[in-house]
Amino acid sequence: MIVVKDGEIKQKNLSLQMGLNTLIAAIIGIIAISILSYNTYQLSVRHNHIMDDNYARLNYMNSISSKLYEHEALVFRHMATEDEEDRARLQRRAEVIEDEIDWLLKSFSETLNSGDYETYYHSINSGLRSYFSNVDMIFDLSNKGDVKTAVYYMQSSISASVQKINDYMTSYNTRANLEMLEAKTDMQKAIISARRVAAASLVMLSFFTIISLILCLRISNRMMNRDHMTETLNFTKLSQYADKLKRKDKLKDYVGVYANIKDFKYINQNYGSRRGDAILIAYVKVLDGAVKKGEIVSRYGGDSFVALILRERINEFLSAIATIPMRLELSGKSADIEVITRCGLYDIGTNDDIREIINGMTLALNEARNSKTLDRVWFRPEMYDDMMAERGVIAEFDRAVKDHEFSVYYQPKVNIATRELSGCEALVRWIRDGKVVPPDDFIPILEQEGRVTQLDFYVFEQVCRDIKDWERQGLTPVRVSSNFSKLHLRNPRFAAEVLNLIEIYKVDPDYIEIELTESSGYENFRALSGFVENMRLAGIQTSMDDFGTGYSSLSLLKDLDVDVVKLDKTFLQGIEEGSKTDEKMVENVVHMIKDLDRKVICEGVETVEQAEFLKSVDCVMAQGYLYDKPLPKEEFEKRMLHPIYELKRA
Ligand code: C2E
Numbered sequence: 276m277i278v279v280k281d282g283e284i285k286q287k288n289l290s291l292q293m294g295l296n297t298l299i300a301a302i303i304g305i306i307a308i309s310i311l312s313y314n315t316y317q318l319s320v321r322h323n324h325i326m327d328d329n330y331a332r333l334n335y336m337n338s339i340s341s342k343l344y345e346h347e348a349l350v351f352r353h354m355a356t357e358d359e360e361d362r363a364r365l366q367r368r369a370e371v372i373e374d375e376i377d378w379l380l381k382s383f384s385e386t387l388n389s390g391d392y393e394t395y396y397h398s399i400n401s402g403l404r405s406y407f408s409n410v411d412m413i414f415d416l417s418n419k420g421d422v423k424t425a426v427y428y429m430q431s432s433i434s435a436s437v438q439k440i441n442d443y444m445t446s447y448n449t450r451a452n453l454e455m456l457e458a459k460t461d462m463q464k465a466i467i468s469a470r471r472v473a474a475a476s477l478v479m480l481s482f483f484t485i486i487s488l489i490l491c492l493r494i495s496n497r498m499m500n501r502d503h504m505t506e507t508l509n510f511t512k513l514s515q516y517a518d519k520l521k522r523k524d525k526l527k528d529y530v531g532v533y534a535n536i537k538d539f540k541y542i543n544q545n546y547g548s549r550r551g552d553a554i555l556i557a558y559v560k561v562l563d564g565a566v567k568k569g570e571i572v573s574r575y576g577g578d579s580f581v582a583l584i585l586r587e588r589i590n591e592f593l594s595a596i597a598t599i600p601m602r603l604e605l606s607g608k609s610a611d612i613e614v615i616t617r618c619g620l621y622d623i624g625t626n627d628d629i630r631e632i633i634n635g636m637t638l639a640l641n642e643a644r645n646s647k648t649l650d651r652v653w654f655r656p657e658m659y660d661d662m663m664a665e666r667g668v669i670a671e672f673d674r675a676v677k678d679h680e681f682s683v684y685y686q687p688k689v690n691i692a693t694r695e696l697s698g699c700e701a702l703v704r705w706i707r708d709g710k711v712v713p714p715d716d717f718i719p720i721l722e723q724e725g726r727v728t729q730l731d732f733y734v735f736e737q738v739c740r741d742i743k744d745w746e747r748q749g750l751t752p753v754r755v756s757s758n759f760s761k762l763h764l765r766n767p768r769f770a771a772e773v774l775n776l777i778e779i780y781k782v783d784p785d786y787i788e789i790e791l792t793e794s795s796g797y798e799n800f801r802a803l804s805g806f807v808e809n810m811r812l813a814g815i816q817t818s819m820d821d822f823g824t825g826y827s828s829l830s831l832l833k834d835l836d837v838d839v840v841k842l843d844k845t846f847l848q849g850i851e852e853g854s855k856t857d858e859k860m861v862e863n864v865v866h867m868i869k870d871l872d873r874k875v876i877c878e879g880v881e882t883v884e885q886a887e888f889l890k891s892v893d894c895v896m897a898q899g900y901l902y903d904k905p906l907p908k909e910e911f912e913k914r915m916l917h918p919i920y921e922l923k924r925a
């Protein structure tokens with residue numbers, strides 16, 4: 276038993292995976308680029324700072340050094356000259372240079388940011404202070420004319436302190452150069468590590484991009500070869516495989532299977548399309564599991580699948596997919612269903628190709644669809660003839676309507692107890708080339724082509740005319756039921772058009788009954804119940820035809836206000852075979868319908884025994900060959916004149 280969870284449709288979402296990968300790749304890229312640029316920015320700021328400061332300080336140092344030499348030279352010139360004015364000028368100039376040196380030293384100190392360099396500043400500063408005070412003394416001595424002492428003084432202490440200052444400055448320069456070199460090395464190292472980070476992120480980026488690419492390829496491959504929802508192969512893939520088999524002359528070893536879920540539309544409507552999808556996915560798993568090596572199955576669209584199965588395995592395959600029990604787990608409750616496969620089968624010949632296989636399988640499946648009993652149909656060449664005949668029906672329909680080839684027959688409805696004629700059903704016949712064609716040979720075709728609605732109104736109009744004619748003849752008409760296809764329910768003016776004809780022909784609504792099949796209900800319940808309501812308001816009875824052949828009969832009946840329920844003739848089959856269970860069932864169904872205040876009529880009554888059984892279970896009305904087959908109008912009129920049936924046991 277396959278368990279289908281409530282709306283559970285898990286699909287691998289490759290696009291999501293691809294999106295995630297691309298996102299990861301993009302995030303890695305963005306993070307790597309941000310780290311790299313932030314680091315590089317920080318480094319270059321630091322580097323620039325160190326460089327700028329050091330260059331500035333070096334400049335100050337060099338300026339101080341050259342100013343000091345200039346100053347020293349002035350001191351020598353002061354000692355050398357005897358001209359007082361010269362001395363005074365030189366002394367003033369020396370003072371200006373001292374101020375300049377002070378300013379340079381102050382500027383130097385302002386650029387200092389590490390404690391280390393402060394010692395240089397202090398040493399140079401104190402050296403300069405002692406030099407300047409010594410120079411003052413020298414100027415004094417020199418002004419007093421004691422040049423000898425001044426020279427001595429100059430040579431002994433001043434030159435030494437200048438030398439000392441210069442040494443400090445040289446040592447500072449060496450250190451500053453070293454620091455700049457370190458900064459440069461740092462920068463180079465940073466560039467190398469940045470290169471490494473860049474390379475690593477490039478590798479990761481490429482990795483995720485490659486994964487995204489692989490996923491992209493898988494997605495496009497999947498899109499080309501697989502069906503999106505069920506993830507099974509698509510028809511293109513199957514066609515390619517069939518072509519390959521054909522080239523190898525192996526296609527003739529296979530059988531073409533066109534599988535379709537029986538009444539999937541009903542499953543979808545009853546359980547909702549999401550659960551329908553989940554059922555479809557579970558169904559595909561069974562199909563995939565039933566296919567063996569060398570075979571192939573693909574989705575052909577909707578609930579249709581096409582498979583190529585090896586001839587010797589066909590029975591095994593068909594029994595694996597025939598009936599699939601499933602348990603639906605629906606919001607806490609569980610429901611058991613059987614998914615039934617309907618198949619069109621095509622025995623592949625040497626010259627066949629995929630197009631012929633598909634055409635043949637489609638015809639076979641159509642026959643299975645129209646059959647009430649067969650779920651598996653093999654293609655037969657005559658099916659092409661039937662198809663041509665169907666096409667003939669469509670091609671000739673308009674002309675046949677114009678030439679009045681359609682004629683209305685009436686089948687009596689009889690009260691079982693009194694054997695009195697109590698109504699009739701209008702049934703169409705096509706008198707084609709002098710032969711009477713039964714409706715089963717053309718109604719389903721017209722229904723498929725959407726043309727049956729025109730015929731229904733044609734029949735109904737004839738019914739109205741016949742009723743009027745009977746009145747004119749002085750006959751008392753019985754209520755006539757007319758069949759209307761479920762296709763009318765798509766027409767919002769359906770009720771209005773029915774009423775319009777009654778109005779035109781001035782027919783008493785009491786003589787009219789409208790038959791709609793049970794299958795109309797679950798396909799378009801709202802339109803059906805609206806129609807029934809409109810008819811009720813106009814005093815026209817409605818009946819549910821072929822009751823018991825569909826699915827939701829009971830619930831439909833509960834919600835739909837029809838006047839009459841027509842039990843399908845299949846109900847009588849079991850009774851004929853003497854099945855007690857079937858008898859019980861008919862009895863209960865009849866009682867239940869009566870409990871719901873509906874009238875019951877049973878169709879297809881052929882024997883007195885059937886009629887008596889129906890009477891015994893309180894079914895009042897019957898219709899069937901026991902009383903009459905559908906009769907031409909004139910024949911039926913004779914029944915109206917002699918409305919009591921004399922029955923003989925067979
Ligand atoms: P239905 O509406 O269920 O009509 C009852 C069918 O059962 C008729 O077949 C009738 O001839 C047949 N029948 C009656 N008594 C017996 C019996 O004792 N034994 C057996 N074996 N069959 C019996 P018919 O006339 O061939 O019509 C077949 C179906 O065609 C109808 O089934 C109805 O669905 C459709 N049909 C007929 N006329 C029209 C029409 O004007 N419009 C539409 N939409 N459908 C029509």
Ligand code: MG
Nearest residue numbers: 700758790820
């Ligand atoms: Mg009917």
Ligand code: MG
Nearest residue numbers: 820821841878
């Ligand atoms: Mg019927």
